[in-house]
Amino acid sequence: MNLLKTFWLGTRATLFWLGFVSSTIVYGLITPLLLLLPYKVRYPLIVPYSRFNLWWLKISCGLSYQVTGAENIPKDQTIVIMANHQSTWETLAFASIFPPLTWVLKHELLRIPFFGWGLSLIRPITINRKAGMSALKQVKSQGKQRLDSGTNLVIFPEGTRVVKGKAQVYKKGGAVLATHAKKNVLPVIHNAGEFWPRRTYIKQPGVITVHIGELIQTEGKRPDEVLNQAKAWIESEKQRLSTY
Numbered sequence: 001m002n003l004l005k006t007f008w009l010g011t012r013a014t015l016f017w018l019g020f021v022s023s024t025i026v027y028g029l030i031t032p033l034l035l036l037l038p039y040k041v042r043y044p045l046i047v048p049y050s051r052f053n054l055w056w057l058k059i060s061c062g063l064s065y066q067v068t069g070a071e072n073i074p075k076d077q078t079i080v081i082m083a084n085h086q087s088t089w090e091t092l093a094f095a096s097i098f099p100p101l102t103w104v105l106k107h108e109l110l111r112i113p114f115f116g117w118g119l120s121l122i123r124p125i126t127i128n129r130k131a132g133m134s135a136l137k138q139v140k141s142q143g144k145q146r147l148d149s150g151t152n153l154v155i156f157p158e159g160t161r162v163v164k165g166k167a168q169v170y171k172k173g174g175a176v177l178a179t180h181a182k183k184n185v186l187p188v189i190h191n192a193g194e195f196w197p198r199r200t201y202i203k204q205p206g207v208i209t210v211h212i213g214e215l216i217q218t219e220g221k222r223p224d225e226v227l228n229q230a231k232a233w234i235e236s237e238k239q240r241l242s243t244y
Helices: 002-029 039-061 089-097 107-111 115-122 133-148 173-181 223-238
Strands: 063-068 080-083 101-106 125-127 152-155 185-190 206-212
Touching: 002 039, 002 115, 039 063, 039 089, 039 115, 063 089, 080 089, 080 173, 080 223, 089 101, 089 206, 101 107, 101 115, 101 133, 107 115, 107 125, 125 133, 133 152, 133 173, 152 173, 173 185, 173 223, 185 223
Parallel strands: 063 206, 080 152, 080 185, 101 125, 101 152
Antiparallel strands: 185 206
């Protein structure tokens, strides 16, 4: 029975990856055309890529999602979104949940054929993790530019995808940026890793929960205060997700 179940889930995952790769190639090929458009015109044309793959994930693998706390997303300001990182899933879903947004990510991702080309459309801040203070300065300067231009910024303070149950040191870059740019922080928690763990081919059917916390005000606070507040909320909410 377990072998049959694994075969079935593997078949469904294969169907998803076929659709994902096909859509990625299409967007990769039209990247040069989209780059000619202003960012505010370009972004709404990028979001269907995210929505298609989320829809196809539900159809092919039986994996959907729900969002709680959406009322906490501000409509009158740009924000720094600080979330846990477990899976590839959130890199697809957040574009639809928190538009418009971009990411702080390692520069190697832009070198991936088709996927990296499409990723460049959202003007990510690419950094070398080994660069230390120079990378932090880059995040501060470019991040402020993105936020001031009307784009939300997603930062994973854990720095990398973390396996369920594992502890990771939280990095201060997001908090430094938020206080520097005078922007507030929106903490977010999800349990995507329960269904789509890192470095796995098979996706488990179910419903991923995304929980959005209340806005963390940064005015008058030090970066370490902001980081500790976001970390405390994220870690406490992990315990409240029954499948986490």
